[in-house]
Structures are given as C-alpha cells and as structure tokens.
Amino acid sequence: MPCLDMQNGRVVKGVHFIDIRDAGDPVECAQAYCKAGADELALLDITATVEGRGTMLDVVKRVAEATTVPFTVGGGISDVASAAAVLAAGADKISTSSAAFRQPEVITEMVKEFGPEKVTVAIDVDQNQAMPSGYEVYIDGGRTATGADAVEWAKKVDSFGVPVILPTSKAGDGAKTGYDLPVIRAMKDATAAQIVASGGAGKLEHFYEAVEAGATVLLAASVFHFQMIDIPELKDYLRGRGLDLL
Amino acid sequence: MISIIDYGMGNLRSVQKGFEKVGHEAVVTSDPARVAASEKVVLPGVGAFEDAMAELRQRELLEPVLEAIRADKPFLGICLGLQLLFDVGYEHGEHQGFGVLPGEVVRFELPSEYSVPHMGWNQLQIVHRPPILEGIEDGTHFYFVHSYYVAPKDDAVVATTTDYGGDFCSMIWRGNLFATQFHPEKSQADGLKILKNFAELPEAMEPTVAKMLGEK
Numbered sequence: 325m326p327c328l329d330m331q332n333g334r335v336v337k338g339v340h341f342i343d344i345r346d347a348g349d350p351v352e353c354a355q356a357y358c359k360a361g362a363d364e365l366a367l368l369d370i371t372a373t374v375e376g377r378g379t380m381l382d383v384v385k386r387v388a389e390a391t392t393v394p395f396t397v398g399g400g401i402s403d404v405a406s407a408a409a410v411l412a413a414g415a416d417k418i419s420t421s422s423a424a425f426r427q428p429e430v431i432t433e434m435v436k437e438f439g440p441e442k443v444t445v446a447i448d449v450d451q452n453q454a455m456p457s458g459y460e461v462y463i464d465g466g467r468t469a470t471g472a473d474a475v476e477w478a479k480k481v482d483s484f485g486v487p488v489i490l491p492t493s494k495a496g497d498g499a500k501t502g503y504d505l506p507v508i509r510a511m512k513d514a515t516a517a518q519i520v521a522s523g524g525a526g527k528l529e530h531f532y533e534a535v536e537a538g539a540t541v542l543l544a545a546s547v548f549h550f551q552m553i554d555i556p557e558l559k560d561y562l563r564g565r566g567l568d569l570l
Numbered sequence: 571m572i573s574i575i576d577y578g579m580g581n582l583r584s585v586q587k588g589f590e591k592v593g594h595e596a597v598v599t600s601d602p603a604r605v606a607a608s609e610k611v612v613l614p615g616v617g618a619f620e621d622a623m624a625e626l627r628q629r630e631l632l633e634p635v636l637e638a639i640r641a642d643k644p645f646l647g648i649c650l651g652l653q654l655l656f657d658v659g660y661e662h663g664e665h666q667g668f669g670v671l672p673g674e675v676v677r678f679e680l681p682s683e684y685s686v687p688h689m690g691w692n693q694l695q696i697v698h699r700p701p702i703l704e705g706i707e708d709g710t711h712f713y714f715v716h717s718y719y720v721a722p723k724d725d726a727v728v729a730t731t732t733d734y735g736g737d738f739c740s741m742i743w744r745g746n747l748f749a750t751q752f753h754p755e756k757s758q759a760d761g762l763k764i765l766k767n768f769a770e771l772p773e774a775m776e777p778t779v780a781k782m783l784g785e786k
Contacts, residue, residue, distance in 0.1 A: 358758065363691055363713075389587060394713060394756045414583060416756065439617060441687045441715045487687055516685050540690065 325520070325541050326357045326548040326555075327366040330399070333383055336370070337498060337546050347549040350383050354390045357548065360555040365391055366419070366543060369399025370465060381413045388414025396444055404433050411438060419490060421446040422463040425470065425477065431484045443488075444520070445481045449474040449507055450494040459507050466494045475510045482515035489515060490543070493523035498546050500526025505537040512538030528553060528561045535567060572596035572769060573608035575635065577625040579650060580616035585765075588755035592766035605634040609773050611643055614755075615650035616715070619659035619675060622650055623667065632668075639670050639747055644771045646702075647749030649716060652742065655749055656720055671742065673722040680735040687717040692740075692752075694730040700743035702767040703729070710760050712752035714740075719751060746771070 328335045328350050335347040347353070354365055367387055369380060384397055397410045398419030407418045418438075424431045424445050434443045450469075452460035457475035462468060478489050491511055493504035503521045512519045518541060521534035525544035534542055547553040559569055572589060574582050574596050582598045589596040596612065597604070605611060613635060615622055626632050639645050639655075647655055654667045659675035667675070678686045691711040696703060719738040722728060729743035732751070740751045748768065754761035 361758070388583070392588070392591070392756070392758050392762060394715075394753075411581065414581060416581075416584075441616075441689055441717075487685055487689055516682060518685055518689065 325364040325366055325543045326362050327368060327543050327545045328353055329368050329370045329545055330383060331371050333380060337549055351386045351390045354387045358392050362393060362555055364393050365395040367395060367397045381409060384410055384413040384415055398446055403430055404437050407434055417442050417444055419444040419446045425461060425463050431486060435485050440485045440487050443486050444490055445486050446490040446492060447474055447477060448492050448494055457510055462494055475514050478511045479514050482517050487517055488520060489517045490520040490522055496524025499524055500546060502530045503534045505533055508534060508537040508539050528558060531558060532562060532565050571608045572610040572612060573605050574598045574612045574614060575605060575631060576600040577629055577631055579622050579625060580614060582614055585612060585614050585755045588762055588765045589769055592762050594769035600629050602630050602634045606637060609643060611638040612646045613651035614648040617650060619653060619661040620665045622654055623665060636668060642746045644746045646768050649751060649753060652749035652751050653718060653720055661718055671722055671727055672724060673720060675718050675720050677718050684735045687715055688734045689715050692732050692734060694732060694740055696730050697728050698743060700729045700748055701771060702748050702764050704767050705763055706760055712757040712761060714752045716751060
C-alpha cells in the first residue's frame with residue numbers, strides 16, 4: 325500500500341514526520357502505483373491537523389478518478405461532516421487519528437454513520453519505557469505526546485468495531501530502518517482488527533518481517549516514491565518467501 | 571446503454587469510471603424510466619440491506635429492477651447488489667429482498683482469528699465459468715468488503731466461491747443475471763476486465779449459454 329503524504333497539493337515525504345521532500349504530483353503517483361500493481365493506496369494530508377485545515381478535497385477527487393484500487397484518506401478528518409465530505413469526493417475509507425484520540429465518540433459516530441468498513445484509526449506511536457506496553461500514543465502529526473499507552477488505546481479502538489488499525493512508528497517514519505515489529509505484534513495480539521504496518525520500510529526483508537509480526541497490509545512511502553523498491557519486485561520477493569499474495 | 575442504479579447507497583462514480591476506463595459509457599441514474607429503457611443494468615451498493623430496499627422503494631426503483639431481470643437483460647449486481655437479489659437478509663433484523671434467487675443473506679460467524687468485515691483481496695474459485703469471467707484465471711484475487719454473504723438454496727447459481735474461514739458464494743450466475751460479492755471496480759485490471767466483458771455481452775442470451783443452462 326503506497327502512501328502519498330500530501331502538502332499543498334504535492335506528494336511529499338518527511339523523515340520522522342518532518343524534513344519534508346517533494347515526491348511528485350498525487351494523480352501521477354496514484355496512476356503509476358495502480359499500474360505497478362499496488363493493492364491499495366493511502367493519501368495523507370500531513371499538515372492538515374497542525375494547520376487546522378480540511379483535507380484537500382479536490383486532490384481526493386482527482387486521485388479517485390485515477391485509481392482502480394481502494395484508497396484511504398487521512399489528515400484533518402475530525403468529525404462525521406469532514407469524513408462525509410472526503411467519502412463523497414471518492415475515498416473508499418477514511419482514517420482518523422488525533423480527533424479520534426481527543427474525542428473517541430467521533431469513532432463511534434463514524435462507525436454508525438458510514439459502517440465500520442469505512443473507518444481506519446491511525447495511531448502514531450513512539451517507544452516509551454514508562455508505558456506498560458513500551459509504546460506511547462502521539463497526536464498532531466507526531467508532535468504531541470499524550471501519556472497514553474498505545475496498545476491500550478488500540479484495544480479501545482477495537483472495542484468500537486474499527487476493523488483496521490494503522491500504527492505508525494515515529495522513530496521509523498522515513499528512516500528505512502524497518503517497521504516497529506513489537507508494536508505490530510502487540511496490537512495484533514490485543515485486538516481483532518487488521519493491522520497495517522507503517523513507518524520504517526527500507527528493504528525487502530522489512531516487509532516480510534511485518535507480515536510475520538501479524539500485519540495484513542504493508543504501507544510504505546519513501547521506498548516507493550524514490551524508486552528504491554518497486555511493487556512487482558516486492559511481490560516476487562514475498563512470494564519467493566512463501567507468502568500467499570495477489 | 572448501461573444504467574448504474576443510484577439509490578443513495580455508496581459512491582457510484584467508481585463503477586462508472588471503471589466502465590469508462592475500458593471504453594464503455596454508463597449512466598448513473600435514479601430515474602425509473604431511464605432504467606427501464608436501458609439495455610444493461612448495474613445494481614451496485616454498499617451499506618445495510620434494509621436501508622437499501624427502503625431507498626429503492628422510495629425512488630420507485632423496485633419494479634424497474636425486477637422488470638430488467640424478468641426481461642433477461644444483462645444485469646450485474648455488485649456487493650449489496652448481489653445480496654438484495656435473495657429472499658431475505660438478516661442484517662439488523664429480518665428483511666425481504668427482491669427474491670429473484672432463493673436463499674438467505676447471513677453474517678459471517680467465524681473464529682476470532684478472522685476479522686469481520688472480510689476486507690481485502692481474496693481469490694475466486696470458479697465453479698461454473700460465466701461469460702463475464704472470460705479471460706480471468708481460476709484463483710485470481712479480487713477486492714472484498716462485506717460482513718454478510720449469500721447462501722443460495724440452488725447450488726446451480728453459484729459461479730464462484732471464495733475461502734474465508736470456509737467457502738462462501740462470491741459470485742452468482744443465472745442466464746443474463748450476474749452478481750459479485752467482490753468489487754470489480756476496485757480490483758485493478760482483472761476487475762475492469764469483468765466490467766468490459768459485461769459491457770460487451772450481447773443483449774440477447776447466446777443460444778449456447780441457454781443450452782448449457784438447460785443441461786444443468
């Protein structure tokens with residue numbers, strides 16, 4: 325699942341959620357990834373929460389026109405109304421993070437309004453040994469530590485019927501040092517949700533390790549945008565390691 | 571003309587766009603007269619069974635849908651558009667469907683290692699190959715999002731099955747009536763191939779197909 329991080333209508337990629345580099349036009353990227361055999365796409369408006377803007381609906385519309393796979397949109401989706409606008413623009417699913425953490429009832433409302441299959445909850449995490457699971461929830465694009473245990477929060481999200489949880493490792497983001505496997509494993513064991521591995525993919529082996537840890541969807545950005553790994557190559561590799569893939 | 575029936579259940583642009591990508595025009599419409607006048611009909615939809623029937627009723631679309639099926643027009647149901655063809659659905663109580671196919675729509679009851687909704691890519695096992703699966707290999711993956719599945723009383727209508735904690739019916743076929751549990755419009759080139767095959771079906775059923783059905 326290639327993830328298009330968006331800022332001012334362009335695809336960008338940061339390291340540890342900051343230090344942003346330009347990576348292209350979103351529609352061109354989406355088309356290229358569909359052609360290359362991506363199974364899903366994610367579009368994340370990385371600055372929406374921080375700057376208090378809504379997600380760029382016109383970009384969502386244009387990307388929807390260009391894609392032939394399901395795509396999830398996140399960033400700045402704070403309530404049912406903003407989620408409804410993004411879905412109406414053509415997104416298949418929405419992802420919410422900071423707003424969901426601040427007001428968990430937003431999750432319940434979205435599940436009721438759109439059905440659970442439309443809702444993904446993203447959880448930005450970083451290691452913190454003071455937490456029971458060793459991981460703390462971050463919000464506002466990784467800028468605000470919450471003091472809440474990440475696995476406990478995942479359990480609560482699961483209890484609302486959310487079928488997909490997307491933990492992104494702050495340490496791993498853009499660093500290409502591998503997914504944060506313990507947090508994937510812990511969330512997989514603690515919930516009934518599908519876990520999306522996100523943050524840190526840099527080598528083919530990293531994708532395989534995430535599947536072994538229990539992830540069912542593998543999200544990456546840098547390695548795809550900067551042509552370090554292409555999707556057919558990745559699929560061949562994972563098949564070669566005995567995984568049942570598309 | 572292909573009509574995609576709009577009854578307020580889900581984003582239909584993706585289905586229309588799917589047809590466009592393979593060179594066929596389709597209109598998104600909630601006009602009963604337009605549905606009645608079209609050569610081919612697509613009934614998509616996501617959401618709850620009960621709401622869908624209510625929305626169709628309110629827009630006076632129940633009769634045009636039934637009429638298209640009775641007239642043996644090429645008809646494609648997608649996801650909820652498959653489920654509605656059956657007698658009864660058990661989502662939030664018991665609700666009547668179109669009753670075109672005998673059987674029920676039931677919720678997945680699976681061990682906890684299977685998450686519900688069944689969401690993601692999964693394979694088709696082809697039981698009876700319908701013309702719209704021409705060029706699609708057995709075992710090809712398609713995109714699914716659903717918590718309920720159809721249990722037809724008549725096995726002869728099962729075109730494909732898919733394994734998710736056991737086999738369920740992922741596509742039905744009877745004459746010119748086709749319906750998929752998966753989303754061809756979200757399933758890359760193979761999904762678009764199905765839309766293309768559907769769009770290019772002859773308007774009247776081929777005698778060979780009629781004969782094959784007669785032999786079943």
